[in-house]
Amino acid sequence: GQQVMQIPQYQHVQEGEDFTTYCNSSTTLSNIQWYKQRPGGHPVFLIQLVKSGEVKKQKRLTFQFGEAKKNSSLHITATQTTDVGTYFCAQNDNYGQNFVFGPGTRLSVLP
Amino acid sequence: GAVVSQHPSWVICKSGTSVKIECRSLDFQATTMFWYRQFPKQSLMLMATSNEGSKATYEQGVEKDKFLINHASLTLSTLTVTSAHPEDSSFYICSAAWTKWLINEQFFGPGTRLTVL
Numbered sequence: 226g227q228q229v230m231q232i233p234q235y236q237h238v239q240e241g242e243d244f245t246t247y248c249n250s251s252t253t254l255s256n257i258q259w260y261k262q263r264p265g266g267h268p269v270f271l272i273q274l275v276k277s278g279e280v281k282k283q284k285r286l287t288f289q290f291g292e293a294k295k296n297s298s299l300h301i302t303a304t305q306t307t308d309v310g311t312y313f314c315a316q317n318d319n320y321g322q323n324f325v326f327g328p329g330t331r332l333s334v335l336p
Numbered sequence: 337g338a339v340v341s342q343h344p345s346w347v348i349c350k351s352g353t354s355v356k357i358e359c360r361s362l363d364f365q366a367t368t369m370f371w372y373r374q375f376p377k378q379s380l381m382l383m384a385t386s387n388e389g390s391k392a393t394y395e396q397g398v399e400k401d402k403f404l405i406n407h408a409s410l411t412l413s414t415l416t417v418t419s420a421h422p423e424d425s426s427f428y429i430c431s432a433a434w435t436k437w438l439i440n441e442q443f444f445g446p447g448t449r450l451t452v453l
Contacts, residue, residue, distance in 0.1 A: 258442075267429055267444040268380065313379060315442075324370065324442065326380040 229316055231327035239335050244301040246330035248314035256317065257297045259288060262329070263310040271299075304334045338364045340432050342445035349420055350453055357415045357448045359430030365410035366432035370442065371403075374427045386413055420452045 228251040238244050248257065256275045260268040272281055274290035274297060281288045287300040301308055311329040339362040349355050359369060368387050372380040384405050386392035392405035404416040413432075417424055427449050431442040 260442075267447050268431075268442075270441050270443065273441065324382060326372075326382075328379045331377070 229314065229325050229327040231314060231330050233330055234328065235331045235333070237333045237335065238304050240306060241303050244304050244308070244332055246299050246312050246314075246332075248297045248299075248327050250295050250316055252295070254294050254316050257290060258315045258317075258324075259297075259299055260313045260315060260326075261310050262313065266310075268313060301332075304332070306334050306336055308332060309334050338362075338432070338434075338443040340366075340430065340443045340445040342430055342448050344448060345446060346449040346451075348451045348453065351421055352419055354416055354418045355420055355450060357417075357428055357430075357450075359413045359415070359432070359445050361411045361432040361443070364432075364434055366413075366434055367410070368433045369407060369413040370431045370433065371405060371413070371415050372429045372431070374429060374447075376427075380429065383415075417450065420450070422452045425450055425452045 230249045232247050236244055256273055258273045259271040261271055262268045272288050274288055277294050278292045279290040285302045289298045297314055299312055309332060311331045313329045314327045315324045317324045341360045341362055343358045347355055370385050371383045373383055374380050382395050383398045383403060384392045384394045386405050386407040388407050388410045394400045402418055407413040427447050429444055429447040431444045433442045
């Protein structure tokens with residue numbers, strides 16, 4: 226079955242530093258999604274990437290989909306305390322129904 | 337953005353009882369609803385996928401007779417944990433999705449924390 230790996234598992238950064246989390250799949254993906262879950266909250270959809278090599282930006286967040294559509298990354302520039310939370314990537318199968326979430330990367334930002 | 341509600345937000349029950357959790361999409365019609373459980377500091381684990389008017393599709397290892405899912409309308413899905421036991425204690429999250437062109441975006445409910453004594 227599908228396996229989704231995310232690294233790192235945890236990341237502690239000083240406010241203002243950059244942060245990157247990586248998502249890798251054992252299979253070629255039709256698309257990939259990224260979610261953010263604040264402590265005690267529920268996951269919130271951030272973005273979906275569909276095209277090979279696609280790069281999308283949301284303010285300080287940059288999302289990238291690998292050329293082979295097997296990996297993706299989320300980069301945050303100049304982190305802020307509001308960025309604290311767990312970032313999950315999620316992929317669905319080629320039928321577009323089932324979603325498999327990665328284990329998540331827990332980000333702590335020290336003020 | 338779209339809003340999904342869950343009720344109750346938390347529930348404590350005795351072992352052997354059944355608990356029903358409701359998931360509603362408040363301002364859109366969801367083509368598909370998903371049920372997840374999440375253990376502390378762990379990722380979401382998909383339990384089942386349901387489409388309105390049809391039987392839910394359960395993930396491997398999830399007992400369909402224990403976790404009953406009913407998707408009666410495009411805005412309501414329910415998960416019933418039957419004969420709950422302490423090991424069923426978890427955070428249950430639903431999400432609702434709709435297809436907009438080629439994009440499937442999931443909107444998550446706030447979750448239900450179940451504690452079985």
